[in-house]
Amino acid sequence: TFANFVIGPSNQLAHAASVASAGGGGRRHNPLFLCGGTGLGKTHLVHAVAHRVRLERPSARIVYVSAEKFVNEFVQALQDQKMNEFRARYRERCDLLLVDDIQFLASKTQTQEEFFHAFNALHQADKQIIVTSDKYPQQLERMEERLISRFTWGLVADVQAPELETRVAIVRKKAQTENLEVSDEVLSFIAQMVRSNVRELEG
Numbered sequence: 001t002f003a004n005f006v007i008g009p010s011n012q013l014a015h016a017a018s019v020a021s022a023g024g025g026g027r028r029h030n031p032l033f034l035c036g037g038t039g040l041g042k043t044h045l046v047h048a049v050a051h052r053v054r055l056e057r058p059s060a061r062i063v064y065v066s067a068e069k070f071v072n073e074f075v076q077a078l079q080d081q082k083m084n085e086f087r088a089r090y091r092e093r094c095d096l097l098l099v100d101d102i103q104f105l106a107s108k109t110q111t112q113e114e115f116f117h118a119f120n121a122l123h124q125a126d127k128q129i130i131v132t133s134d135k136y137p138q139q140l141e142r143m144e145e146r147l148i149s150r151f152t153w154g155l156v157a158d159v160q161a162p163e164l165e166t167r168v169a170i171v172r173k174k175a176q177t178e179n180l181e182v183s184d185e186v187l188s189f190i191a192q193m194v195r196s197n198v199r200e201l202e203g
Contacts, residue, residue: 002048006173008166011041014157018045021128022052029155031119031129035136036159039199042132045159046098049130053096060095067104071111087114091121095128102131102151107142116147123150167191167201174202 002022007015014034020026034042050062065073077086090097097118105112122129133140136158137151162170168191175182194201 001051004173004177005041005044005048006162006166006170008162008169010160010162010166011045014042014045014159017155017157018049018130019052021130022049023056024052028128030123030126031131031151031154033137033151033154033156034130034132034159035134035156037134037161037196039197040159040161041198042159043100046100046130046132050096050098057095061093062096062098063090063094064098064100066100067102070099070115071104071108074111074114087118090118094122097122097127097129099129099131102133103135103140103143105143105147106140109144112144112147116144116150119147119150123153129154161196162198164191167194170198170201 002015002019002024005011005015014036016026017029017032018034020028021030021032034045036042046064050064053060053062073086077083105115119129131151137143137148137156140148140151168187171182171187171190175187190201
């Protein structure tokens with residue numbers, strides 16, 4: 001949720017844009033493209049958007065899917081000759097589309113084509129689309145140009161590795177969640193030892 005996301009300079013823009021995407025005020029960007037390394041909080045933000053939307057609009061149809069799962073569903077739909085159902089799920093029966101690790105679509109031409117049409121249908125209907133990636137759109141290799149250009153229509157917000165103060169705050173928050181009493185010296189030591197990955201830091 002947004003409540004247990006620790007905000008710092010490294011993720012401030014991505015956080016604010018995610019809150020706006022969930023209808024929490026501020027300018028809503030569509031699509032919202034979140035990029036950054038592994039374990040820095042992109043998926044956390046995507047889930048937080050879904051939780052907030054579900055809370056405020058219980059009837060909203062939210063589709064959260066990894067790009068890998070999207071590919072697998074597409075292949076299965078082709079095999080079972082159920083493309084109409086597949087298309088309806090992603091084009092008509094969807095108010096909020098959240099796709100994790102879009103880089104997985106690289107070089108999968110047919111799936112990219114299908115995603116392109118789903119994207120267009122949702123965008124034209126003013127349905128929110130949020131995509132995460134480990135790279136900036138322009139750095140996505142073997143991805144169709146027309147998809148890359150659409151990813152940059154809205155806002156591209158990167159999530160960087162957190163600074164020391166943010167890392168201390170993350171460890172402190174984790175300790176509170178786990179009901180652990182940890183001294184400031186220990187919090188500071190852990191935050192100095194693990195620098196790049198929030199998931200590792202929390203672990």
